[in-house]
Amino acid sequence: MDQGVAAAFAGVVGLVGAALGGLATAYGARIGANKSIEAVTLQVNRQSEVEHLHWLREQRRQACVSFIDAFLTVTKSVAACAQSHTASDDVYSDLLEALSNDHDALLMRREHLELWGPHELVDSARGITSATASMRDVLREWRTTHTDTEAMLGFAERLRDRKRDMTRSRTQFLTTAHRVLGKIT
Secondary structure, three states, X not given: OHHHHHHHHHHHHHHHHHHHHHHHHHHHHHHHHHHHHHHHHHHHHHHHHHHHHHHHHHHHHHHHHHHHHHHHHHHHHHHHHHOOOOOOHHHHHHHHHHHHHHHHHHHHHHHHHHHHOOXXXXXXXXXXXXXXXXXHHHHHHHHHHXXXXXXXXXXXXXXXXXXXXXXXXXXXXXXXXXXXXXXXX
16 A cells, blocks of 8 residues: 555646646746737837827928928019019009918918927927018018118118028028938938
């Protein structure tokens, strides 16, 4: 009987060892699976963030292009008004109305930029809309001063100053846009 008891005891010990080994294997597999899930979740989240940033950058880029296109349209209207010093009052009024409409379109494009941000880009866009509004105001005043030579000289100087302001604000906007969007080389 001693051999039978020893064999039974050895069998029970072997069975307990196999059960403990199985439990340890299952626990290890569970830990490995959880770590795999965590790693995949982290990778998916990071990839999602990267994709979102690419999407946001593209939205900002499109808004910047649209804004600059509207600015170029305003610039053409400004040039048409500035060159029409001999035009009739009706023609000049039509040109001023077109300039006002183009400036309104520029303001709408700036609103698109405000949607996508960031604040530094919106602030530089405000610089452009402010400079173009000042130019529009100077051009509106022109018809009241076009008969006085001294006033015309002052007008010409203010016109040059406003044009310089528009150029400066455009340069600042483009610099900010390049920084925000990242230079593409």
